[in-house]
Amino acid sequence: MAPLVILLVLLLSSTTTSSSKRIQPKFSAIFYFGDSILDTGNNNHIPTVALANHVPYGRDFPGKKPTGRFSNGRLLPDLLNERLQLKEFSPPFLDKKLSSNDIMTGVNFASAGSGFDDQTSQLSNTLPMSKQVDLFKDYLSRLRDIVGDKEASRIVANSLIFISSGTNDFSHYYRSSKRRKMDINDYQDVILRTAQGYVKEIFDLGGRQFCLAGLPPFGCTPIQITLSKDPDRACVDEQNWDAQVYNSKLRKLLPTLQGSLHGSKIVYIDAYKALMEIIEDHTKYGTFVINTRIMANLLLW
DSSP states (O other): OHHHHHHHHHHHTTOOOOSSSSOOOSSSOEEEEESTTTOSSGGGGSSOSOOOOSTTTTTTSTTSSOOSOSSSSOOHHHHHHHHTTSOSSOOBTTOTTOOHHHHHHOOBOOOTTOOSSHHHHHTTTOOOHHHHHHHHHHHHHHHHHHHOHHHHHHHHHTSEEEEEOOHHHHHHHTTSTHHHHSOHHHHHHHHHHHHHHHHHHHHHTTOOEEEEEOOOOGGGSHHHHHHHTOTTOOOOHHHHHHHHHHHHHHHHHHHHHHHHSTTOEEEEEOHHHHHHHHHHTGGGGTOOOHHHHTTTTSOOO
């Protein structure tokens, strides 16, 4: 879970804390949109093959059982929610057992195997970003029923919108017919325009504070290394370079996007740098067999 902890530290580095022992919540709620990095169990509730409701997943999670998280333990949403003292875990929105407090303090819409591109979700029948935003609209209706229109607007305006997606889009791009029809630079621009559209849509629904994660070094994920057929199982440098180019474009886009959305604040999370640090200095984080363990929590879906 070290990569996720680093992302957590990066996010919180600019926040202010009280001098008292108890940290006052900086946000009224947190909402998560994305893929397996953030999905805390939504895929358990849809007919998909992208599931983590079986062993060995969850062996280090409280209760030592799989929950639908693509991890041995907790994910970034759980760690962030706990760090900001909103609640211990990040509940999936599709969980029918959600409490009123869960609704009021934020839920999780992420779906493993999804992307910004709707076509990415078609093979595994997961929830693309478009569907996740539709679920957010359903959520808003439930929230208003609980607290009323005025309080619902306040909660959403003071919440954090956390988005981490795109990895699966590019993973699928390299294996699809799109690669013959569109070069990587053009596809990057398509994904960026799509991502920008979803940020604007969530803004129009009341969100004001956004955190967007860049792409990780997905050329180092097990599936991409296996498909490269490299006997040394080295990272795919070309794909890592593509991720860096995309991230550079995203970073340049965000100030303009923030300026066009009056009252918004958009923060970029450098997932690439954080994870490359672990890959390049893995023993520092307690990982010794890098080819089989270091990327275990990334892009299984």
